[in-house]
Amino acid sequence: EQQVQQSPASLVLQEAENAELQCSFSIFTNQVQWFYQRPGGRLVSLLYNPSGTKQSGRLTSTTVIKERRSSLHISSSQITDSGTYLCAMDRGSALGRLHFGAGTQLIVIP
Amino acid sequence: ETAVFQTPNYHVTQVGNEVSFNCKQTLGHDTMYWYKQDSKKLLKIMFSYNNKQLIVNETVPRRFSPQSSDKAHLNLRIKSVEPEDSAVYLCASSYWPLYEQYFGPGTRLTVL
Secondary structure (H helix, E strand, C coil), rough: CEEEECCCCEEEEECCEEEEEEEEEECCCCCEEEEEEECCCCCCEEEEECCCEEEEEEEEEEEEEEHHHEEEEEEEEHHHHHHHEEEECCCCCHCEEECCCEEEEEEEEE | CEEEEEEEEEEECCCCEEEEEEEEEEECCCEEEEECCCCCCCEEEEEEEEEEEEEEEECCCCCEEECCCCCCEEEEEEECHHHHCCCEEEEECCCCCCCCEECCCCEEEEEC
16 A cells, blocks of 8 residues: 555656645655655655745745645756655654655756 | 765675675664665665664564664664565664654665
């Protein structure tokens, strides 16, 4: 059972366009975190956003816990934004074990 | 800035061998984790551990075991590797219980 669903699975943007990535959860969560990963690269934390709206540079995440969803908005995309964006949540269990979605593969072209 | 360290970067071994991977964090966190990333890039939690509690994902085979000397270190031992163990193993740390997790660069295991 896939408890974290991400959409779209892949996305191609032209440089400077905006992107909206979606994440939905099949069960209640109180911990949501967005990550970025290049092929063969380290998993980098982008935003930790258990509720409400949080911003970091060109990234904005909005989490609505009651609706079991979170989104990541990337404004003015750059070629270096290309990679995989992963959403993760904690099922509310002890010790904050994250459960990951399959990711959105973003490709930004010139 | 690297604050979660893993060694080795890569390891190639044969079926039936024992392997051990190291993880160290310098963030002062009290909880550490091991995740497995398979060939399809899907990430799954294996273990979470702090000085009071170890939680094992029920799908993890018994040949896997975490080993900790202190709250800054959490190693992973695999007693007798099998081909399906080929994957990238990621270590992470955080403050317990609901805080941002930071990941290491991973150890890529190839079982021949």
